[in-house]
Amino acid sequence: MQTTLTVNGRNHELDIDPRVTLLDALRDQIGLTGSKKGCDHGQCGACTVLVDGRRINACLSLAVMHDGDSITTVEGLAEGGASALQKAFVAHDGMQCGYCTPGQVCSATGMLEEVSAGWPSHVSDDLEGPVTLSHAELSERMSGNLCRCSCYPGINAAIREIADETRQPIDQQEAAE
Amino acid sequence: MKPFDYQRPSDRDAAHAAAREGAMFIAGGTNLVDLMKLEVMAPDRLVDVSRLGLDGIEVQDGGLRIGAMVTNSDLAADPRLRRDYPVLSRALLAGASGQLRNKATTGGNLLQRTRCPYFYDTDAACNKRAPGSGCAALGGEMRNHAVLGTSDHCVALHPSDMAVAMRALDALVEVEGPDGAIRHVPLDDFYRLPGVTPHLETTLGAGDLITAVLLPPPPQGAVQVYRKVRDRASYAFALVSVAAVVTLDKGRFSQAALAFGGLGARPWRDPAVDALLVGETPSDALFAEAGKHLLRNAAPREGTEFKLPLARRVLSAVLKEATQ
Ligand SMILES: Cc1cc2nc3c(=O)[nH]c(=O)nc-3n(C[C@H](O)[C@H](O)[C@H](O)COP(=O)(O)OP(=O)(O)OC[C@H]3O[C@@H](n4cnc5c(N)ncnc54)[C@H](O)[C@@H]3O)c2cc1C
Ligand code: FES
Ligand code: FES
Numbered sequence: 001m002q003t004t005l006t007v008n009g010r011n012h013e014l015d016i017d018p019r020v021t022l023l024d025a026l027r028d029q030i031g032l033t034g035s036k037k038g039c040d041h042g043q044c045g046a047c048t049v050l051v052d053g054r055r056i057n058a059c060l061s062l063a064v065m066h067d068g069d070s071i072t073t074v075e076g077l078a079e080g081g082a083s084a085l086q087k088a089f090v091a092h093d094g095m096q097c098g099y100c101t102p103g104q105v106c107s108a109t110g111m112l113e114e115v116s117a118g119w120p121s122h123v124s125d126d127l128e129g130p131v132t133l134s135h136a137e138l139s140e141r142m143s144g145n146l147c148r149c150s151c152y153p154g155i156n157a158a159i160r161e162i163a164d165e166t167r168q169p170i171d172q173q174e175a176a177e
Numbered sequence: 178m179k180p181f182d183y184q185r186p187s188d189r190d191a192a193h194a195a196a197r198e199g200a201m202f203i204a205g206g207t208n209l210v211d212l213m214k215l216e217v218m219a220p221d222r223l224v225d226v227s228r229l230g231l232d233g234i235e236v237q238d239g240g241l242r243i244g245a246m247v248t249n250s251d252l253a254a255d256p257r258l259r260r261d262y263p264v265l266s267r268a269l270l271a272g273a274s275g276q277l278r279n280k281a282t283t284g285g286n287l288l289q290r291t292r293c294p295y296f297y298d299t300d301a302a303c304n305k306r307a308p309g310s311g312c313a314a315l316g317g318e319m320r321n322h323a324v325l326g327t328s329d330h331c332v333a334l335h336p337s338d339m340a341v342a343m344r345a346l347d348a349l350v351e352v353e354g355p356d357g358a359i360r361h362v363p364l365d366d367f368y369r370l371p372g373v374t375p376h377l378e379t380t381l382g383a384g385d386l387i388t389a390v391l392l393p394p395p396p397q398g399a400v401q402v403y404r405k406v407r408d409r410a411s412y413a414f415a416l417v418s419v420a421a422v423v424t425l426d427k428g429r430f431s432q433a434a435l436a437f438g439g440l441g442a443r444p445w446r447d448p449a450v451d452a453l454l455v456g457e458t459p460s461d462a463l464f465a466e467a468g469k470h471l472l473r474n475a476a477p478r479e480g481t482e483f484k485l486p487l488a489r490r491v492l493s494a495v496l497k498e499a500t501q
Contacts, residue, residue, distance in 0.1 A: 001183060018183035018223070021210070041211050042277055054250075054279045060207045061280065064183050065225055111275060119254040122270040122411065127259040143411035144274025 003067045007032065008076030018064050023047045025063035026073060034074035034102045038146075045145030048103040048110075049073050055110030057144075074102035077109060085109060088161045094154035100147050108159045111141045115163070133163045178213050185225040189353070189386070195224045196384035197355045202226050204246060205280035207273075208289040215297060217290075217306055226284070231388055234258075239394035242351075245284030245387045249273070249339065252283060261395035264420050267403035268342035274412050284387035287340055287350065287367070288379070291333035292321055292414055304330045305375040319480030321414060326442035327476055331375030333442065336414050340364065340444040342403055345420040345436035349391040355384035361391065368443035399424045399432065400499045406439075406491055415439035417488045419495045423454070430454045430500075437471070440488055447471055459500035464493040 005012045005025065012030055023040075026032045026049065038046030040059045047059040050072040077083045086105055088094070095101055115137075120127045123140045131137070138156055147155070184200070186192050196202070200222035203209050212218040232246040234255050241262070243252060252258060253269035273281060295301040295313040302311035314322055314332050323334040349361045362380065369377055381387075405418040418438035424431045433454040437445040450471045457463050468489035477485055 018181060019178045040214065042207055045274065045276060048276050055276045056280045057207070057276045060205075060210045060277075062183070062203075062206060062210060064185070065203070065206060065227065067185065107276060110279075114250075114275065117254070119250070120259065120266070120270065122267075124270075127263050127266055128256075140411050141275055144276045146412075 001064050003064050005030070005063065005066055006068075006070045008072060008079060014063065016063050018062060020063045021059055022049070022051075022061045022063045022066055022071070023058035026058060026071070029063075032073050032075050035106075036099055036102055038100065038103075043146070044100070044103075045107055046100045046103040048107040048145065050106055050110050053110070053113060055107050072106070074105050077105060083109070084165070085112075085158065085162045088158035089155065092154045092157040092161070094151055094156075094158040096147070096149035096151035096154075100145060100149075104142070104145050104147065104155055107142060107145050108155075108162075112159070112163060112166070114141070133160065179216060179219040181213075181220055182222045183225065184223070185228055187228045189229050189357075192224050192226060192229060192386065193353075193355045193357060193384065195222065196386065198222070199383075200224045202284075202386065204282040204285035205248070206285075207277050207281050208285060212290060212297075216299060217297060226386065231284075237391065241392045243283050243390045243392065245282060245389055247283050249278040249281040249283070249286060250275070253278065262342075262346060262392060262401070264345060264401035264403045264422055265339070265342040265392075267401075268338040268405075268418075268420060271403065271405040271415075271418070272338040283339070283390055286337055287343075287387065287390070288381075289337055290378075292336045293333040294318070294321075296333060305333055305371075305378075308374070308376045315478070319478055321416070321439075322478070322481050323440060323442045324472075324475045324477045324481050324484050325437075325440050325445055326370045328371045328373065328375070328442075330373055331371035331442070332478065332481075333371070333375065334439065335368065335441060335443045336438075337444060338403075338405065338415060338418060338438055340368075341418055341436045341438040342420040343390060343392075344444045344446045345422045345434045346396075347393055347434065349393075350387060351389040351391060352381065353386045353388045354382065355386075359388070364444070365446065371442050396422055396424065396432065396434075402495050402499045404491060404495050404498075406487065417484060417491050419491050421495050421499050423496070423499050425459070425500060429456055429458050431456075435467075435471075435492070437488070437492075440475075440484060454496075459496065461493065461497075464496045465489065467496065468492045 036046040038044035042060045049058045201220035203223045231244040235242045301313040322332045402421045407413040415438045420436045422434040433451045
C-alpha cells in the first residue's frame with residue numbers, strides 16, 4: 001500500500017505490506033537501524049521514536065497508519081552533530097551496552113517536551129500545579145523504557161543536566177528542594 | 178501476522194461501509210497490533226478510524242464530550258479534566274507508559290482485551306479466545322485474574338484503569354451503528370459478564386463504532402481519588418484499584434460512587450456499596466463494612482486469595498483519604 005513517511009525531514013514513498021510495523025519500516029526499508037527491537041510488544045521502549053514530536057512505541061504501530069506523519073529517529077536528533085542530550089548521555093555514561101539507548105534518548109526528548117507543556121504524571125502531587133522534575137517524576141516519566149543493564153543513574157544524570165540547562169523553572173525548583 | 182487488507186478512510190460513511198462487510202476498527206493499535214502479532218486476533222480487514230475527526234474534547238450539556246480518538250495523554254492533560262474530573266486524569270496517568278498513552282485512545286482503551294496470559298497463549302485453552310476450548314487459568318497460575326463476576330468458564334480480569342474512573346463518574350458511551358444510528362450506552366450496561374459466553378465482552382453489535390464518551394457535569398463539591406496497587410511502582414496493570422467520587426454534607430456521606438479495577442471480570446461497581454455509605458458518618462468500622470459488602474460474592478481461587486484483604490485495605494485507605 002502506498003504510504004508516505006517523512007523521516008528526519010526526508011520524504012520516503014513506500015509501497016508497503018500493511019503488516020509491516022513502523023519499527024520494521026524504519027529499520028529494514030529505510031535503513032535507519034538506530035531504533036531497536038527489544039520486546040516487540042510495547043513493554044521495553046527500545047523502539048521509541050517521535051511522531052509529530054511525540055514519543056511512541058514504533059513496534060506497536062503499523063507503518064501504513066503513519067501516512068503523512070513526520071517521524072524523528074535517534075539519527076534525526078543527531079543531524080548536524082549530536083544533540084545536547086546525546087552528548088550528556090555520553091558524558092554521564094548513560095550508555096552501558098547501548099542497545100536500549102536510542103529509545104532512552106528519543107523517549108527523554110519527548111518527555112522533556114511533555115514537562116514543558118506542563119503535563120502532570122502519576123506521581124505529581126498537584127494535577128494543576130507546575131511540573132518539577134524531581135527524581136520521582138523523572139523515574140515515573142521514563143518508566144516506559146526498561147533498561148536491561150541498570151544504567152539508570154547515568155541516564156538520569158544526563159536528562160537532569162539537560163532539563164536544568166534548558167528549563168529555568170525546573171532549575172529554581174531543584175534549588176529549593 | 179496473518180495478511181489483511183487495510184483502509185484509512187476520511188469519512189464515517191466509508192468506515193461504516195467497510196464495517197458492514199466485517200472489517201475491524203483499529204485506533205492506536207497498541208492492543209490490536211500486539212494481539213495480531215501473536216495471532217490471538219487475525220482480522221481479514223482493518224479500518225483505521227484515526228482520520229474520521231473523532232479527536233476533539235468539547236463541553237456538552239455542562240459535561241464533557243470526549244472523542245473516541247482522543248489519546249490517553251491528551252485526555253489526562255486536558256485542563257478541564259484535571260480540574261473537574263481529577264479521578265479520571267489520575268486513572269489515565271496510572272496506566273501504561275508515556276509512549277503508550279500517546280497512542281492509546283479513549284475508544285481503544287474501553288475495548289482493550291484482558292491480559293490473562295492464557296488468552297495470549299494460542300496453545301492454551303481459553304473460552305474467551307476459542308469458545309468451548311476450556312479455561313487454562315483454572316488450575317493454572319493465577320495472579321492477574323478476577324474475583325468478582327467470574328464464572329466456571331472464565332476468570333479473566335478487565336485490565337483498564339480509565340474505564341474504572343469512568344464508571345465512578347457515570348460516563349455514557351456514544352455508539353454509532355453501521356446504519357449510522359446513534360445511541361448512548363451507560364458504562365453500567367456496556368460490559369457483559371462472562372457467564373457461559375466469555376468471548377462476548379460488551380453489548381456492542383457487529384460494526385458498532387464508538388464515537389465518544391460523555392461525562393456528566395462535574396460532581397459539585399465531591400472529593401475524587403484514584404488509587405492503584407500493583408507489583409511495581411509504575412508501568413504495570415492493577416492488582417487492585419479504587420476510584421472514589423464522594424461528597425460529604427454536615428459530616429455525612431451525601432453521595433458516593435466507588436468503582437474498582439483489578440477485581441472484576443468488568444470494571445466493577447456495586448450500587449449496594451455506594452448505598453451503604455450514603456447518610457452515614459465516616460468511620461473505620463463503616464469502611465470495613467463497605468469492604469465486606471463489596472466482597473460478599475467474591476470467588477477467590479488459588480492464587481487470587483490475596484486480593485480480598487488487599488481490596489479491603491485499599492478501599493479503607495481511599496475512603497479515609499477522601500474524608501479527611
Ligand atoms: C505494555 C503495556 C502496558 C499497558 N498498561 C496499561 C495499564 O496499566 N492500564 C490500562 O488501562 N491499560 C494499559 N495498557 C493498555 C492500553 O491502554 C491499551 O492498549 C490502549 O488503551 C488501547 O487503545 P488503542 O487506541 O491503541 O486501541 P487499539 O489497539 O487500536 O484497539 C483496541 C480494540 O478496540 C477496538 N476499537 C478501537 N477504537 C474503536 C472505536 N472507536 N470503535 C469501536 N472499536 C474500536 C479495536 O477494534 C480493538 O478491538 C497497556 C498496554 C501495553 C502494551
Ligand atoms: S520493542 Fe517496542 S517496546 Fe519493546
Ligand atoms: S544499555 Fe543495554 S539494554 Fe539498556
